[in-house]
Amino acid sequence: MTIIQDCLDALLHPSARYDALTRARHRAFMGPRLLGSLVALAAFPVYLAIRGAPTALEVAAFAWLVVPILLSYFLSRTGRYEGAHVLSSTALAGLVMMIAIATGGIESFATVWLVVIPLEAALSASRRVVTFASMLALACLLALIAMNYFGVLPPLDAGAAHGVFMAFGIASATLYAAGVAFGSEALARTGTSLLNVEEDRYRLLARNMCDVISRHRRNGAVQFISPAAEALLGVPASELQDHGLFDRVHVADRPAYLTALAAAALGNDGQSVEFRLRRDVARASQGEARHSADFIWVEMRCRPLEPASAAGTSAEPEVVAVMRDITERKHQEHALDLALTTAERADAAKTRFLATMSHELRTPLNAIIGFSEMMVQEDALSLDAARRKEYAQLINDSGQHLLSVVNSILDISKMESGNFEILPEPFAPREVLLNSSNLLALKARDNGIELVTRVPEDLPQITGDPRAFRQIVLNLVSNAVKFTERGGRVTISARVEGSRMVLRVMDNGVGIAQEDLKRIGDPFFQAGKTYQRRHEGTGLGLSIVKSLVALHRGEIDVQSKVEEGTTVTVMLPLTFVPGVDVSEAEPASDNIATLTPAPRPGKQDQGYRVKKSA
Incomplete structure (x- = not known):
């Protein structure tokens, strides 16, 4: 049997070799015809030995047995299965008509x-x-029937031989029909087996x-969804049938989801859409299992379902879709966007730094150079001792200002690189x-500003870096004095709340606009555009404060309103115990603190609280 099957497979047309069902049908067509024709041709000599000299009809009938071989050759060369069956039916009808006409027509x-x-x-x-x-x-x-009716055919010899031939014809036709039935059943069994194999494979x-x-209606209803949905969304696939999947699409993404399906249903191939799906996640909490939900990003590619694939069950257009999880890709895109934003901010900070430093450094340097040149030419200018002392004091003040700027830059650089050292020790704040x-x-009095300090005498000692604490206070008070107009007031207060000391610096100065409040604390940033600023400075003061507070694992809260003033509240732990090495502290400009809205009930001003990141 294997040899015969191999021989038949060698005769198959190439188009039938890669589909099991088509291969079985071609073999079923060629096998019986080749075998029957070869057996009949082999029996022809035996028939001649028994029968004797054959008649012309017998010779024609046996010659006709070559036709099945030719039909098999036709199918082998062309692969046209239906065409081969049409020719086979025509050939069999021709053989039957030839014998019937010679042996009595309809009878x-x-x-x-x-x-x-x-x-x-x-x-077929x-x-x-x-x-x-x-x-x-x-x-x-x-x-x-027509030939018999019009008497075209020769008269039938109704002898005993006619009955024998009639019995032979009926028996042979019955046997052939039985063979056809067996062949049809074998093909059906083969088709069912192959279908089960394919079904198991696709399953x-x-x-x-x-x-x-998944397969969808035009309105998004799910007709079928593969079991992979359970692993993706954490729910059985049965819950996603009909509108179960649509109910899990994020509300903001539902229009895009339905639009893509509707466009695909109208025949537009290659529709692609990205949207968020709610996924159920099982979490263990205190020994008990609980379920929560989060959203993942998926990409769905959909195209119209072919009518033949839809099995003709409905005239409504349907869509087949393939979804895949792209959450990781979205996270990477978000990280790239953040990196781009950070790079742009760094570039803007560099530009802002150059613009600010060019002024902050040039002004005192011009003063130093100018007054020193005047002192060198004191004989020509006839400078007296008082004027020389005044110029020397201006040179010293300018140098101190330069030193302050350079120290601020060095401090913020150390904080950004994580090399700023915090040395905690007990001290009296x-x-x-x-x-x-x-x-x-003195500076406040010269500017016509009232400086009020309210510190209780029983304020306890705290453990922290006294140098850093001093810098926090100086920067906050200096900023408050700088941005308060003449006749204004700056108040410094401190108290203990629970395990923290609360330091508050409040002024009634120019205030900070809401759009600038979010960026307060960024290095080299000052509220208001550069050409609109009435107050000079590097913009490093509050950035240093924010970083020092974060390194102490404290919090800073800024409340402000334009033309009404600003209140900065710093909350530091009474006892600071470094949990990690100081070199591992987060840099000032690298999200060491996060700005989040801090609404105040009953107040109209907008504030932002700066908290150390976890």
């Missing part, structure tokens, strides 16, 4: 074989071929592939506050 034993023609054509599984064979058999039957693919395959106030009292 011939061969006439019964006309029934076999449509039965044989049924093996083609309605067109069966219809053609049925019409051909009916036409042959009508032709024989295996659908179950194990990461992408989700009251003395630091009073001393810092005294240092800035």
Whole structure:
């Protein structure tokens, strides 16, 4: 059997070698015809030995046995399965008509074989071929009836031989029909087996592939969804049927989801859409299982379902879609966007730094150079001792300002690189506050500003870096004095709340606009456009404060309103115990603090609270 099957496979047309069902049908067509023709041709000599000299009809009938071999060759060379069945039906009808005409027409034993023609054509599984064979058999039957009616055929010899031939014709037709039935059943069994194999294969693919395959109506209702959806969304696929999947689409993404499906249903191939889907996640909490939900990003590619694929069950257009999880890609895109934003901000900071430093450094340097040149030419300018002392003091003040700018830049650089050292030790914050106030009292008095310090005498000691605390106070008070107009007031207060000390610096100065408040604390940033600023400075003061507070694991809260003033509240732990090495502290400009809205009930001003990131 294997040898015969191998021989038949060698004769198959290339188009039939890669489809199991088509291969089985071609073998079923060629096998019986080749075998039957070869057996009949081999029996022809035996028939001659028994029968003797054959008649012309017998010679023609045996010659006709070559036709099945030619039909098999036709199918082998062309692969046209339906065409081969049409030719086979035509050849069988011709053989039956030839024998029937020579042996009595409608009363011939061969006439019964006309029934076999449509039965044989049924093996083609083609309605067109069966219809053609049925019409051909009916036409042959009508032709024989007409020939008998008009007396065209020779008279029938109704002897004993006629009964024998009639019995032979019926028996042979019955056996052939039985063979056709067995062949049809074998083909059906083969088709069912192959269908089961393919179904198992596709079910295996659908179950194990990461992408989700689904079939939808135009309105988004799910007709079918592959088991991969359960792993993707954490729910059984049955819950996603009908509008179950649509209910999980993020509300903001539902229009895009439905638009893509509707466009695909109208015949637009290659529709692609990205949207968010709610996924159920099981989490363990205190020994109990609980479920929560989050959203993932998916990409869905959809195209119209072919009418033949839809099995003709509905005239409504349907869509087949493939979904895949792109959450990781979205995270990467978001990270790239953040990196781009950070790079742009860094570039803007560099530009802002150059613009600010060019002014902050040039102004004192011009003063130093100018007054020093004047002192060099004191004889020509006839400078007295008081004027020389005044110029020397201006040179010293300009140098101190330059040193302050350089120290601020060095401090912020150390913080950004994580090399700023925090050396905690117990100290009395009251003395630091009073001393810092005294240092800035002269500047406040010169600017016509009232500086008020309210520090309780029983303010306890705290553990922290006293140098950093002093810098926090000086920067905050200096900023408050700088941005308060003449006649204004700056108030410094401190108190203990629970395990934290709360330092508050409040002024009634120019205030900060809401759009600038979010960026307060960024290095080299000052509220208001550069050409509109009435107050000079590097914009590093509050950035240094923010970084020092964060390094102490404290919080800073900024409340402000334009032309009404600003209140900066710093909350530091009474006892700071470094949990990590200081070198691991987060840099000032790298999200060491996060700005979040801090609404205040009953107040109209807008504030932002700066908290150390976890």
